[in-house]
Every structure is written in C-alpha cells, then in structure tokens.
Amino acid sequence: MLILAINPGSTSTKIASFQAEQCLWKVVINHPDHDLRAFDKISDQYRYRMDAILTTLQEKGCRLDEFSAIVGRGGLLKPLSGGTYLVDEYLVNESHNAPGGEHASNLGAIIAYHLARRVKIPAYIVDPVSVDEMEPVARLSGHPELPRISLSHALNMKAVARKVAKDLGKTYQEVNLVVAHLGGGISVASHRRGKMIDVNNANNEGPFSPERSGTLPSAQLVKLCYSGKYTEKELLTSILKEGGLYAYLGTRDTREAERRMNNSDPQARLVLEAMCYQVAKEIGAMSAVLMGEVDRIVLTGGLAYSEFITGEITRRVAFIAPVVVVPGEEEMESLALGALRVLRGEEKALTYNK
Ligand SMILES: Nc1ncnc2c1ncn2[C@@H]1O[C@H](COP(=O)(O)OP(=O)(O)OP(=O)(O)O)[C@@H](O)[C@H]1O
Ligand SMILES: CCCC(=O)O
Incomplete structure (x- = not known):
C-alpha cells in the first residue's frame, strides 16, 4: 500500500512516500519568500504548492495513480476529536475559510483532496491542530467571552504517546501521559487513556517558546494594546512570531542561545532556564x-535534542513520574500511520461535520 504524505509548513512543504510503514523517500520543498508573498491568504497558495509537489513526484519517477491514498496535515478547523478524517468537499471549503485562523497546515487537506481527486483515491487528514478533547471543566478561562481553545501539536504528541505506550507493552488507551512538544511553539498536554483532556493553546497560553510569548499578564497586555505604541498586527506578530526566546535574545535557535550560555552569557542562561522552568510548571499543572x-x-x-533543556526540565518534574525523551518530530510517519490504520480497517475514517 503506497501512501503519499504532505505536510505544509510556513516556508516549506514536506512530502514523503510510504510503502506501508516504511518511508521510501522524504523531500523538503522550500518556498522562497518572494513566491509566498504573492498570495494574500495562505490557502491561496494551494495551486502553487501542488505544482511544486507534482514536479517533485516527476523527479522521483512517481505517478499519482500508484498511490492508494494521500494524507495531509490537518489545520485549524472547528474543534474536533483526534483521529483520521476523510477529506470531502466540505472539509476543503472549511480549510479555505479557516474558522480557527490562517495557518500553513490548513493547506494539507486542500492539496491532498485536489491531488487525490485526479486519480480517484481517498484523501485524509490525521489529528489536526484543532483536535479538541478537553473536558468541560478545562474550557473556562475565567472570562466568559474568552473560552480556552485547544490548538496544539496533536499530530506529533499523539504519535509519540502511542509509541511510548507500546514500549510499556500497552495501548494509548491504557496509559496516562503528560506529553510536552517542545518546538518553535510549545504544547504540554495531559493524555488520559487515549484522549488529550487538557492542553495549553500553543499559540497563546502556557510556557514561552523559541518564538511565542505564551501566557502573559492580562491587565498589562490590555494596557499595551491601548498604549498607541503598536498596531494590532505588530502586537500579534510580537507575541506569536517574535516573542519568547526571540524577544529576549534575538534568536529562535536554541542551539545558538546555548552556545551563548556556554560562553558565559548570563542573560542567555536566565532565559533558557526560565523557558525550562515554565515548561516544568505546565507539566506539573497537567499532572x-x-x-x-x-x-x-x-x-x-x-528542543528535546538538547541535553541541557531536557535535564533542566527533568530535574524539576522527575518526582512526578519517569521522564522519556523522544527528540524531534515524526509528523510524516504519523500521517502515514493514520492513513494506514484506516486503509487496513483498524480504525474507521471520521467525517468532519457541519
Ligand atoms: N540539536 C538541538 N539542540 C538544541 N536545540 C535544537 C536542536 N535541534 C533543534 N533545536 C531547536 O528546536 C527548535 C525548533 O524545534 P522544531 O524543529 O521542533 O520546531 P518547528 O518544527 O519549526 O516548530 P513546531 O515544532 O512548533 O512545529 C529551535 O529552537 C531549534 O534551535
Ligand atoms: C498552534 C499549534 C501548532 C503549531 O504551532 O504549528
């Protein structure tokens, strides 16, 4: 069973071909900034990215009709349960309209659908960013007009959770885990018996990350909004793309921050320690x-490649439970496995409802 996996990121599209579980090849297609700037909305980029994918497939000597299914990363849809979803016209329209906001991952469903339609095979998305399995008690923020929203690295967290459960000789449905995805953004989630029952919104809650500010003091934030110092767009950029480590140190690259720390830069040490401290606090909350x-x-x-970072977090949370480190992300594999579970009849494909 040959599967094509597509993972659109902000500046690149990763594609991979899988023969069942085995990855045959993976390619990162980089999209120059001047190409992407031509599009008003991220979802308008789908034809451009689709052409780039078709060119790459040609270079690899692959034909679309050789694939049994195409699977894309799912984006910021309406809140939905985890699982593998069949992409239909409604889901594609929703991905265009982006009810949860603009994000490159919204392109996953659109591209998978249009490619799959050409050769009449199914298109899927797996554990999209807007997976929401929170319990009612987790939804209250403290302000009725500002409910908490589940936006997270669900795809990688659930895949890694399944793997850790398997290593324990159990299924995902038989374990309780706290999973922290530590990337450009950070998600920390409590997974109870196969459901992600609480998670910080990786865009605007929880620990600060290499590029995001995380939870901020709310009254001070309101004052800043009305200070006349920034436009709405500038402030959103400073919180979501230029916050956290970048705001303090001028780099999103944690390796660079660690180099500075090791060269006796006290500010770099303080900021790195604070990021780990906040992650540990969130793990405590999810526990x-x-x-x-x-x-x-x-x-x-x-960030889990860094011994300093995993060590700093572990020393604060090891009293709760043993810590397992699974560095990097396995999003391409997770996409392929999600499609495979459905193709093999191990899981039923879900439908995204109106
Ligand atoms: N070997 C390493 N040691 C320390 N930090 C690392 C290492 N490799 C990557 N990083 C850091 O990890 C961060 C990026 O993580 P990752 O690649 O998971 O993010 P992303 O895929 O861009 O974003 P996201 O995970 O939010 O989707 C950067 O700060 C980078 O410097
Ligand atoms: C919003 C969570 C997913 C991401 O950061 O890409």
Missing part, C-alpha cells in the same frame, strides 16, 4: 489534571 496518576512524562520536539 494535577491527571490527579498524579501519570505513567510517563514525555519530552519531544526539536
């Missing part, structure tokens, strides 16, 4: 959600 019944704490994402 309370699980009432302390935590089988494992899992650290994943790009």
Whole structure:
C-alpha cells in the first residue's frame, strides 16, 4: 500500500512516500519568500504548492495513480476529536475559510483532496491542530467571552504517546501521559487513556517558546494594546512570531542561545532556564489534571535534542513520574500511520461535520 504524505509548513512543504510503514523517500520543498508573498491568504497558495509537489513526484519517477491514498496535515478547523478524517468537499471549503485562523497546515487537506481527486483515491487528514478533547471543566478561562481553545501539536504528541505506550507493552488507551512538544511553539498536554483532556493553546497560553510569548499578564497586555505604541498586527506578530526566546535574545535557535550560555552569557542562561522552568510548571499543572496518576512524562520536539533543556526540565518534574525523551518530530510517519490504520480497517475514517 503506497501512501503519499504532505505536510505544509510556513516556508516549506514536506512530502514523503510510504510503502506501508516504511518511508521510501522524504523531500523538503522550500518556498522562497518572494513566491509566498504573492498570495494574500495562505490557502491561496494551494495551486502553487501542488505544482511544486507534482514536479517533485516527476523527479522521483512517481505517478499519482500508484498511490492508494494521500494524507495531509490537518489545520485549524472547528474543534474536533483526534483521529483520521476523510477529506470531502466540505472539509476543503472549511480549510479555505479557516474558522480557527490562517495557518500553513490548513493547506494539507486542500492539496491532498485536489491531488487525490485526479486519480480517484481517498484523501485524509490525521489529528489536526484543532483536535479538541478537553473536558468541560478545562474550557473556562475565567472570562466568559474568552473560552480556552485547544490548538496544539496533536499530530506529533499523539504519535509519540502511542509509541511510548507500546514500549510499556500497552495501548494509548491504557496509559496516562503528560506529553510536552517542545518546538518553535510549545504544547504540554495531559493524555488520559487515549484522549488529550487538557492542553495549553500553543499559540497563546502556557510556557514561552523559541518564538511565542505564551501566557502573559492580562491587565498589562490590555494596557499595551491601548498604549498607541503598536498596531494590532505588530502586537500579534510580537507575541506569536517574535516573542519568547526571540524577544529576549534575538534568536529562535536554541542551539545558538546555548552556545551563548556556554560562553558565559548570563542573560542567555536566565532565559533558557526560565523557558525550562515554565515548561516544568505546565507539566506539573497537567499532572494535577491527571490527579498524579501519570505513567510517563514525555519530552519531544526539536528542543528535546538538547541535553541541557531536557535535564533542566527533568530535574524539576522527575518526582512526578519517569521522564522519556523522544527528540524531534515524526509528523510524516504519523500521517502515514493514520492513513494506514484506516486503509487496513483498524480504525474507521471520521467525517468532519457541519
Ligand atoms: N540539536 C538541538 N539542540 C538544541 N536545540 C535544537 C536542536 N535541534 C533543534 N533545536 C531547536 O528546536 C527548535 C525548533 O524545534 P522544531 O524543529 O521542533 O520546531 P518547528 O518544527 O519549526 O516548530 P513546531 O515544532 O512548533 O512545529 C529551535 O529552537 C531549534 O534551535
Ligand atoms: C498552534 C499549534 C501548532 C503549531 O504551532 O504549528
């Protein structure tokens, strides 16, 4: 069973071909800034990215009709349960309209659908960014007009959670885990018996990350909004793309920050320690959600390659449960596995409803 996986990011589209579980090849197609700037909306980029994918397939000597299914990363849809969703026209329209906001991942469903339609095979998305399995008690923020919203690295977190459960000789449905995805953005989630029952919104809650500010003091933020110092767009950029590590140190690259720290830069040390401190605090909160019944704490994402970062977090949370480090992300594999589970009849494809 040959599967094509498509993962659109802000500046690149990753594609990979899988023969069942085995990855045959992976390619990162980089999209120059001047090409992307020509589009008003991110979803308008789909034809441009689709052409780039078709060119790459040609270079690889692959024909679309050789694939059994095409699977894309799912984006910021309406809140929905985790799983593999069949992409239909409604889901594609929703991905264009972006009810949860503009994000490159919205292109996953659109591109998968249009490519799959050409050769009459199914298109899927797996565990999209807007997976929402939160319990009612987790939805209240403290202000009725500002409910908490679940936006996270669900795809990688759920894939890693399944893997850790398997290593424990159990299924995802049989374990309780706190999973922290530590990337450009940070998601920390409590997974109770196969459901992600609480997670910080990786865009605007929780720990600060290499490029995002995370939770901010709300009254001070309101004052800043009305200070006349920034436009709405500038402030959103400074919180979502130029916050966190970048705002303090002028780099999103944690390796660079660590180099500075190792060269006796006290500010770099303070900021790195503070980021780890905030992640540890969030892990503590998510452990309370699980009432302390935590089988494992899992650290994943790009930052989990850093021994300093995993060490700093571990020394604060190891009293809760053993810590497992799974560095990097396995989004392409997770997409392929999600499609495979459906193609093999192990799971039913879900439908995204109106
Ligand atoms: N070996 C490493 N040691 C330390 N930090 C690393 C290492 N490799 C990557 N990073 C850091 O990880 C961060 C990026 O993580 P990752 O690649 O998971 O993010 P992303 O895919 O761009 O974003 P996201 O995970 O939010 O989708 C950067 O700050 C980068 O410097
Ligand atoms: C909003 C969470 C997903 C991401 O950061 O890409």
